Amino acid sequence: MPANPTAAELLATVAASPRAVGAHDKTAWVGLFADNGSVEDPVGSRPHVGRAAIERFYDTFIAPNGIVFDVTDDVVCGMTVFRDLTIATTMSTGVTLHVPMHLRYDLAEVDGALKILALRAHWELAGMIGQLLGSGLQGLLAGAKLGPQLIGNQGIGGAVGFMSGLRGVGAAGKQAAGRLLDAVAAGDSSGARAVLAPVPRLEWGVDGAMSLEDFTTRVKGLRWGKTIAAGHTVTVSVETREGHGIAELDFADRGLRIESARIFVRTS
Template sequence: MSVTPTDAAAVTRTATARELLDLVLGSPAAVAVHDKQAWLGLFSERHVVEDPVGGRPVLGGLYDRRSRVRGGAPLDRFWDTFIAPNDIRFHIENDDIVSGLDVIRDVTIETRLGGGVVAKAPMHLLYETTLDDGAPRIRRIAAHWEVAPMFAQVAGVDRAKLGVAAAMGTRMLRLQGLGGSLAFGLAVRSVGERGKRSVRRLVADARRGDQRSLDLLGGHSVENVTKVIAAGDTVTATCTVDGAHAVLFCYLNRRTMQVTKTVVYR
């Protein structure tokens, strides 16, 4: 089945597309200057951060066993683990898409980890927004990127890479605990190349006129599929629809590797 992005009919009277885009752009802006409080302030009271998709999600507004309070402590620890120690730069590859209450970004993120070690990750970022006390806030971030290629860029036996790995491991154990550290590593397991082939086959079958494939894609004519990313149970791809830039999100059954749901953002 095809899923329509979040219905914003009741909210867009207050939150315009420009406001939502400004909200989302506040995230890389705060990250660039290491303004933790500004970044935390972008999120709704209850929030989810999946970074990467397929790893353990960061849940806000629920009881947190480590801090023993209900609030944003997990997001605070996420910042301290993955953002605070690094220089993170966003390289925009296509125009941002605002669809209802969702904002989709097609980017490559460059992370400078210290000691001259740099890792780049092609990503599709999905921001789902909401209103908190009348103001637009980020409700969910789903960062679709592949963990294995990132690991490969920072792995090595030279002093700088060994130092980065040791510091990262120590920081993750201290802030995320053993379970959180293991969960991050396990995010390397995704639908992978088999999932990508399923998506490419779906798009090809739809272009040949296969009705089931067309229905699954919501009747959209998807073409020029590039930058295909497998993360968790999801495959995302930069593409064009009716000649315009779009991003395709496909959700798969991990047992059969069949696409069960799609969303086309354009």
């Protein structure tokens, strides 16, 4: 593996994940991760860190279900691949849930091979539960089965950790994210400051931290669409002068001030 893997090589590693999921190949899927890799699914829930924890995650959430990935776009930015997609999960009772997502894969070279260091799945747990409860008897039966599966594979602490994904900035955070993106897209630094923390970290692609003025210059003219609030992070599908991207906005632990904003765009 070259010291600087190509976008195609990074995408090939990421594409192996849904392929293994579709084949229900646990060994192949878990083997994509570094030994100290982590899965945070959804973002805001307790991460699963290390091989044993990732194996239990597979047993709980992947093994019992049929999962299909409908990918709209991939953004390769440095050693990160951000996927813009919807996942259709068919549970054991036959109910199918359609969940909009942004999947962030952070990759690294480990012993000459590309491995996933961190997988962060941005999706809204409350919305998924709403779909489940609104799916009639099949949905209720699937929910009734999921509880014992969670506790059996993850323990009480793991089940509580998963449900902590319900906490976060929610709809108010998405509104704040929209105000920031509207402001910087219009070149309005003052409007942006109204929703930013006093000393925010602002990044474009792999260029590192920059001033609000420089960030606004890079982002000007941006258009945004699909918005997901998971934990204290909001991700947004965006169109920039450099093509499709994904904005990742991290909020303070309290309140609705945005502490960091990064626009992931394809590395040139």
